[in-house]
Amino acid sequence: MSVQKVVLAYSGGLDTSVAVKWLQDQGYAVVACCLDVGEGKDLDFIKQKALQVGAVSSYVIDAKEEFAHEYALIALQAQAMYEEKYPLVSALSRPLIAKKLVEVAEQEGAVAVAHGCTGKGNDQVRFEVSISALNPDLKVLAPVREWSWSREEEIEYAKKNGIPIPINLDSPYSIDQNLWGRAAECGVLEDPWAAPPEGAYDITLPLEQTPDQADVVEIEFVSGVPVSLNGKSYPLSELILKLNEMAGKHGVGRIDHVENRLVGIKSREVYECPGAMTLLKAHKELEDLTLVKEVAHFKPVISKKIAEVIYDGLWFSPLTTALKAFLKETQKYVTGTVRVKLFKGHAIVEGRKSAYSLYDEKLATYTAEDQFDHQSAVGFIQLWGLPTKVQSQVQQKKVTV
Amino acid sequence: MSVQKVVLAYSGGLDTSVAVKWLQDQGYAVVACCLDVGEGKDLDFIKQKALQVGAVSSYVIDAKEEFAHEYALIALQAQAMYEEKYPLVSALSRPLIAKKLVEVAEQEGAVAVAHGCTGKGNDQVRFEVSISALNPDLKVLAPVREWSWSREEEIEYAKKNGIPIPINLDSPYSIDQNLWGRAAECGVLEDPWAAPPEGAYDITLPLEQTPDQADVVEIEFVSGVPVSLNGKSYPLSELILKLNEMAGKHGVGRIDHVENRLVGIKSREVYECPGAMTLLKAHKELEDLTLVKEVAHFKPVISKKIAEVIYDGLWFSPLTTALKAFLKETQKYVTGTVRVKLFKGHAIVEGRKSAYSLYDEKLATYTAEDQFDHQSAVGFIQLWGLPTKVQSQVQQKKVTV
């Protein structure tokens, strides 16, 4: 009987390098798989390192454009913010990574898939629920959760097995990054009264060091998809990365959040999402101009649910499919241009225009051009207020007399 | 038969001054009533002017503390933002003004109440629905809506009747202000592609002129009520006004919004809410620390509805009472201190602490202190993902085979 294969989500760090060896100890042949979702890592190095620490083969997959179009864009169009606060950085990439792991596993004839998450985070849930949705027959292994070693025990095991120890091992932060943003947790952040130290941030400048000159960028959207910056077209993943740079320079998109994890605890994390926050602002303003009132007022209900299903690892649920169908319909006329001023940590929308604008100067104006029928208001108010009036007549009287 | 009285919401401006005369023409004796809800006007001048233009009596009522506690505080605790964008400035004061008008009317034996709104705004709805909720027997008059004069006709009438024309009459803005913020509409703002000119703003500095040195303020809350700044206690209305000043200096709280009015049109307005936005940020962070997850995740549903009923003029509806009862229960443990850095248009929460903090370092930490049971996650994920797994086994298979 040949050795069974496991496909491991490999990052190049200590945990997943040790996991290669540990899975071998369990009798598996390990296929390493690293996804590029825009975190800007040295992928060649990671590919080689996987082989060096014992993987039988090593995949590196450029998934940036797929991530941008199928995941980040949904979050953008949904205006998805977990707890009205942060735009779901890691939660977005997990289902895509799971999907690619499953594809590689099916292609390689592997019996299992493995990830490097601990037992306390949200990502283990997202990986495992996604994998079992995509292929319920695959086994899921979670070496780090299973071995339960202390940092010291892990290092000792690594040394004994010739696994190189990364030089930045004593970094106090645990980092995850993709083109939608960067997340950091741990260390000094664990005291919610303490301000996050500058070292927790990487892709945004501190306000104190941002330029005293604003940059202005015009972002063009077609049916809810950002397609150009200052008139120049970009593939979506590049557009986002470009904005990360432009807005990061101005300190846009730092978020410091005490959040409720899916596994029942509160944790404190800091995020940097310069491109995402700039796009979210611009997109919202274009929606304010082009969505009819009843859509504008109900869409947040959908947005809140999308943010929850993404955070909670239910990306591959039929609920997500249905929510996306709703979403797509709303974006049909979200076409136009938004002018954003990047300055001192702000992405300020200064102007928005659209061929589908529902803002009608002839109705809104207070000048002589006014076409709004002011007398309609009399009848409107009479019926709008009628239930309240009857309630007052009947029930308030009863109370006071 | 003696002349019937009408109580007029009097602001001192041209519209309501002309309205005094116009109502007299209709045969009423006019009682002027001006409320101080924190807009910083010269109230003595207004009181005298009302008499000068013909009011039989003139009330000026200091309602700042009532407005702060019974209206602005609800909006703060609800995190009420209309269309996720602006904290309901004018919509909050209208029901209180209506209440005072009704009280004065009952006291004076008036048969009617009058306001100076046009037929196109939201405020006419808020006034009229509130008044009919509080006293359905009172008649409501809307002189400006009724006379339908052009600006020129109005001025001519004023001149003919000896009504002084304000010197700032050619200001392009229509302004409303209270301690929760300041709203401006009209003029150049009617082009949503144009950036708002500096003249539209008054109580915040432009970013370019804000200090290069941050101010840090510690805001203390007791059960959701802000009670002190940097350790010094203030009555709520003073605390908000103080923060308007402190945060306004740093350019905090400018909002530029294309919104959906209750009367069916989109309009573009700019707001300045330095104190409100600072308090809303600080309060949210304290809630993030002290609200249990299920409350944190459901409260936004209540907040959205509160924002809607306030915007839509239903303050005196039994629904508002019920929503407030929910809200009050959630604030019991929202007690603690938030440290806010005011800088370059931002109110950045750098730290938050509470004796009721549900953030538990022993559970959240990744150090050796960790008390979280990592193995619980295995069972949790199995049941959490079970519906998705069964769905995949049964329904996805059916589709693909």
Next chain:
Amino acid sequence: MSVQKVVLAYSGGLDTSVAVKWLQDQGYAVVACCLDVGEGKDLDFIKQKALQVGAVSSYVIDAKEEFAHEYALIALQAQAMYEEKYPLVSALSRPLIAKKLVEVAEQEGAVAVAHGCTGKGNDQVRFEVSISALNPDLKVLAPVREWSWSREEEIEYAKKNGIPIPINLDSPYSIDQNLWGRAAECGVLEDPWAAPPEGAYDITLPLEQTPDQADVVEIEFVSGVPVSLNGKSYPLSELILKLNEMAGKHGVGRIDHVENRLVGIKSREVYECPGAMTLLKAHKELEDLTLVKEVAHFKPVISKKIAEVIYDGLWFSPLTTALKAFLKETQKYVTGTVRVKLFKGHAIVEGRKSAYSLYDEKLATYTAEDQFDHQSAVGFIQLWGLPTKVQSQVQQKKVTV
């Protein structure tokens, strides 16, 4: 200049017959248009009568199958119930009638469309909002609302103009019917303490006269569409009419409702929806079997909103389109058979089966076949209850000590 045309929604009753003449008095040539949406009227008679009372041409359009598929089916799949009570009978047909009126108007080159609603009902809103959504250039006329005659004045006018007075004119009820149900209002029903008299009902037998023998019907659904009864296929409109008959015989689907109208008043109406209620029950049970939990728990939010937009006349809003897109996704696996017992006013679902059933006996059973991992529950409960436990430790202790 030739005479301008108006297309009138013509029912054959007194109001719209008088309206033909009244519109002529206003100088219009009247095109009568009567839709068959399953109310079982004598359409030939109506067609002729329109011409007889003066219409220049008279359309009768069979819209039953379009109504069934594009309107009633949406209400079925959405489980749409206004105020959790009644399945939106008239509200469903109004947008379709409006659509056909507009089509005829465009075809005939008419400048206006007219309906026979009074100023107090919901239907005027539905007609007018729908028409202006479909063709904002068409004028809408509402003769009955405009002429404001008493019954006596209307009859007098009719007599003077040779319009035949229907023999059932003194019927105390105002009726509207389509294949999704029948609505009656007025007369004795206006006292909500009085039981509706038998005369208010027409298509259902009173319980006292229903058979003592049940009928059992197997309803088959394919992707949320009912396709056969007891193994026999029917076009949807016929299937619903057939069920109206079968279930009506057993007294299924009477509803007596004090409802909140869009125009601000409460009214009391009685409905008969034998087919609709039977289908709604059966469909819900099949959904219970085939929808994954998170869809089952969120879909009611969509259903409630769909019921509201339908009731409120917003069928042609982009919101409806987006809600329908969500809905459609949820119906993909709602395929299977439901066995319904019709008996004594009940449509009792006795059994349901589906190739896509998510009910898994191996997981649900308490026999030795059980494949559910009972130990998973321990970890699940620990994390599920963790927020509550920490809240209790921190906040309850604070309170009691």
Next chain:
Amino acid sequence: MSVQKVVLAYSGGLDTSVAVKWLQDQGYAVVACCLDVGEGKDLDFIKQKALQVGAVSSYVIDAKEEFAHEYALIALQAQAMYEEKYPLVSALSRPLIAKKLVEVAEQEGAVAVAHGCTGKGNDQVRFEVSISALNPDLKVLAPVREWSWSREEEIEYAKKNGIPIPINLDSPYSIDQNLWGRAAECGVLEDPWAAPPEGAYDITLPLEQTPDQADVVEIEFVSGVPVSLNGKSYPLSELILKLNEMAGKHGVGRIDHVENRLVGIKSREVYECPGAMTLLKAHKELEDLTLVKEVAHFKPVISKKIAEVIYDGLWFSPLTTALKAFLKETQKYVTGTVRVKLFKGHAIVEGRKSAYSLYDEKLATYTAEDQFDHQSAVGFIQLWGLPTKVQSQVQQKKVTV
């Protein structure tokens, strides 16, 4: 060192009788505790049996009135229906039982509390989350979940330890009952295509055996609390039990439900809730008469959430407290009388009246008494439909041209 005590939720059945012995084997002294929540058991027998099988003491607590007022009444006023289908029978009693167990444990100085649930149901979650909310220091034991015996092994253990085997042991149903209803699962019910056999029901007559003569009952409510039947006052628990009898005789309240359990599986259960369903219907009708529209339209959002938190075991969460505060405000004017006809499985509301009725005949009538201003509708419709009209003009034109 003295032996440690555990308080066991004791039902008198085989599982909890065996648990007494099993807990002794673990070294505990067992305090048995049986609650009367209206299931109509022989409590004296249970009390004695606990002692007989080895408990050191045995409590029987009459909690019927507390259950009625603090639990069932909330469910009634909330119109709480899990999955729009069943009124939360067992889920309501679990938190009360947990509360009493904790009280007895604190009084007895016990270190633990034990329940007889398996690892597959919802009740284990409800017990354990409730207990840890009320006293996080108490240990929770789940003997049945832990021992994982087959039925045969359990019986063998019982015989070996002199525990009497109940004569109805081979009943195919697992039953739970309280005054809000009766739940049955298992056996033949596990096939969702099979109709539930009569043996699954106990407190309702089959339709075929119900009287051919209706009973009519007038139910009086004061602020949402049912206080009398046909003019005779009852304590709430007696009123519900009385209605169980009256309505059960007519076959009211049978429910057959394939539901989504909290632990991730679908299960099929049948319920009988004659009193609950009768009260829910009556209460809804009184609300339809007395709640103002905006309350009536938002309360279902609260109801849905209450049903979820109850089902999901979060009764003692601060969220429940806040939801109850909302609820209470809505019930202030739900005062009046509802006339219900009990007949052939139906509780038909024939009439409803209230001194706080918002149904205004003067506004609703189509007679000459009509006080509704029909012309108001013109202005109302114009503004109501304005967003749709503008959307059509701007966006539909763009599409079609």
